[in-house]
Amino acid sequence: MHRTFETTTERRQRTLDGQWEFLTDPGNEGYEADYGESFPTEEADRLSVPSSWNAHREYADYVGPAWYRRTFETRAEGSQLFTFHGVARDATVYLDGEEIASHEGSYTPFTGLARNLDAGEHELVVRADNTRREATLPHDDADWFPHGGIHREVVVERVPDVYVRNLAVDYDLYGDEATVAAEVTLHNVGPRPAEPDLTVSVGDASVTDSVEVDGMDAATATLALDVEDVDRWTPDDPMLYDVEARLHGERAEREGGAFVDDLRDRIGFRTVSTGGREILVNGEPVDIAGVNRHEDHPEWGSAQPLRVQERDLDLIRRAGCNAVRCSHYPNHPRFLDLCDEAGVLVVEEIPLWQVDESTMVSTQERAQRTLLEAIERDRHHPSIFAWSLSNECANDEATVVEGTRKLKWTADGVDGSRLITVASNSDWEGETDGVFEFCDFLSVNAYWGWYRDGDWGEFLDGIEADYGEKPIVVTEFGAGAVPGDRTHEGRKWSESYQADLLADCVDLFRERESVAGFTVWQFCDTLTDPDRAMTRPRTRNNKGVLDEYRRPKEAYRVLRDRLTDE
Template sequence: MHRAFETSVNRRQQSLGGRWEFVPDPNDVGEQRAYFEAFPDDADTQQVPGTWNTTPEYYDYEGPAWYRRTFRLPADAAVRLHFAGVAHEATVWVDGDRVAAHYGGYTPFETHLAGMAAGNHEIVVRVDNSRTATSIPLPGADWFPYGGITREAFLETIPSVSVDDVTIRYDLDGTEASVSAAVAVRNSEAESDIDLSVSVGDARAEATAVAPTGESVHTLQLGLDIERWTLDRPKLYDVAVTLTDEDGVEDDHRDRIGFRTVSVTETSIRCNGEPVDVAGVNRHEDHPDWGHAVPPTVMESDLDRIERAGCNAVRTAHYPNHPRFLDYCDERGVLVVEEIPYWQYDEEAFARDSVLERGERMLTEMIERDRHHPAVVAWSLHNECYNHQDGVVDATQRLAEVARERDDSRPVTLASNTNWRGHEDRCLQHVDFVCLNAYWGWYADDRNWKEFLADVRDRHPDKPILVSEFGAGAIEGERTWNAQKWSERYQADLLSEAIATFRDAEYVTGWTVWQYCDTRTDPRKAMERPKTKNNKGIVSEFRRPKDAYWRVQELLDEGSSD
């Protein structure tokens, strides 16, 4: 399914993966013509999960499109219909009735359907990947606007009283954890007495409660001796919630968690109180064969290569990556900085209708989805926005408030290139550490990293710096005698010089090179990018290593032996 472990052992789960009927709708007439009631007879097909932009017929298509399939229920039931990701705007009909709508291609949504009859049923989904003045991201954002049902879709048969979710919070005192488990319960029928239990590892708490009609939250407390999650020993604990209603019907919900603390000092990010030398990459979910719908084997092989280079961190550029990828990071002890897809917004963009509201919702959905991942050590609010402008400062303050309201256990950051533009970054006052983007030696040569870091430190002396983007483009296989730009050697040399500078600055807590692999760019930028790709990857789009990959590995090997 969509995780690296079972999320329930009692529920009947039905994958909706496979071939769906598919119709592009460039004139946006599908709703008017009621495709959700009578799907066009001349429909094509597309794979789910998948993106139409990896198929020759629809390689460059951007706009509305429609999907259809049927499913069968063996008996009358209530069901939970879950979409792990639809890029980017989705409207869902079941048996001709509109049941859900969602904006945002990188966070999940679901709907509960009570009283479904046994037999065949139809799902129709309208998908729109258009980038507009109010979309997130904006037109021209430097990654491809893949469209489709790009992550898993599935059905779960649920009882009338079911576990909707659980939120685990904890306090640590050495090896002792005090855990609070807030269990969200959904009841589609009359008020019911329920028995609840929550287990974390070998510890267990039980309670009886009343579940009113609708939604309710029930909190259980438990304590246990734990081994802390660390990069070297990423210990994980299974979480199981079980519910039994007054008729003896049982439901359950499964998750995982690791116990650790994350904190920030003036010079470092710390895990369990110990400073972490962050060495990582920025990773887009992108592959020539699958686009955003990267399969699990590629996720794992990406991490194999990232770890083989000696890296210990990933910045998810510039959106929440697949939750299964985060599961793998949890298992391997790879740190993650996770971000929502605001990219180069100014105050005019933030002022447009729905833009800030959509971002708040995306941020909330990201935190709710990923709050239990120990690998995720920070929430990032936006990337390379116009942080000297009043409207951006106000939006940042609101986003930071939302992040801290939803989760006060992790630091908040943003990726700034405002100082690089020559302006004062006024948004960094609202975050806990600086993520800094600059491309000295690539887009500009009038300064160097040493001078620039010193200047930023003078402006923000109380916050550590993570260099979140730096690098150079390199065409795979391009080699020249004098290491010209776009050659593999130029890229490798630039990374070497920059990393050496970062290591010398005691207030730099680490770096994430831009980027892990070459990626397909927005069609609006295609003429600016050789091969229509962002070629700054240390491996190619097909994951073949460039000289820069081996140079990073060499530098990290040297650092580990010091």
């Protein structure tokens, strides 16, 4: 299941998990040979979906295009909606030899619709390519492993002639009452116009209206309703409300009867703001204490099953942490569901990583599209309190500043309910950050004591003086440690050195009034970019407080000792 709850009660929904035929294409011959229509089955291996192909020994280091194929059956004629929740990185989808969808980006979903698909057996072929280039998002120098493949679920739903394509809920809070505006998009795949009844419900409150939608067209309606006696979502009491858009209408005369469709999600009512140096949830200050989390596992790669996600979150909370920074891309929506349920705060980021003015122009459109897709997918998660627009870009350069400003306008135009930030190392690099001017809080990355010597106190003094009275969150800090390497002298790359540095930093940040919180780099050791593998022990970014199998280093215990009563 791709979420922790059912997203529909009316549609016949299934995932295409399991074994697919698989074939790498290092020479990029598949297009010319028309693999989409004539897949070379006799040459293919078999690979599990969802998975990262790099998590399979035979393809551990493969970067390039590859092809997947499987068949499936439909029992009756009807329209089928295919949702691919994550394909790394470029994807093209063919159904019975015809292209039905294409998408660029590993971490956001895309759909393909097959109208009036005949009953019987059908063939699905997917081309995926995990190659990174200078103008891709992320680009070819990004500092995490380029996992490839269909690494999140493929969901197939049979939809009626008129179905709910999208549901977007906004609200305003007035004490214990919420005024809700639900924007619902209906899609009519049939030739005849329709005027179905649409009901939107939030908890026990509901409203109904009829919506006109022409044949082979879409229509969007906004329904308003009030929710009384609201229990607000808080980190200590993460109250969630079911939201549903339900459709009911008459079928065409030749078919007779009625059709029903629904789309379900969850929301939590809360406000997020800043006051002085504090981040506020429902007007109350929160101290951010968290970790950065990549989707990476030795056995699963970037395709993590529910149990791994549950275990990760449990370990994060056992350390006393109340926050996660999704570095450097939107994490699986099911992990965000778990954060919603647990009251764990989340910063979600897009993979605009270390871009300078020479590449900002070429990546601007991709970044904007990725940001929109992330917000549209995740706007209902109450755990997400901030959108992070970039990480460690050249924010002293005018082109980067203006490009990032446009991303802020995009985010504000779609969702004004969350804070905006960027993760910046400009000051650590000796430059002035031009993006901090329009950030709600200052996300600072620096590695004093690891990559270079320096004084954290003096560094934070400068941040406070240069950018006005805004909350500061230290979003990256830490040190590498090879698991099991412990020295009396506390030498670099030892667990002892990492633990001591982490302890000093956490103590300083918690005592400093200007610092609203921190997120340790990082949760666990992760595979590094292949080009950096020779410069890092074990071919990994070893700054995790846990190793890649989630076994604790000394730093994990240091963090837990400071943040819990255990």
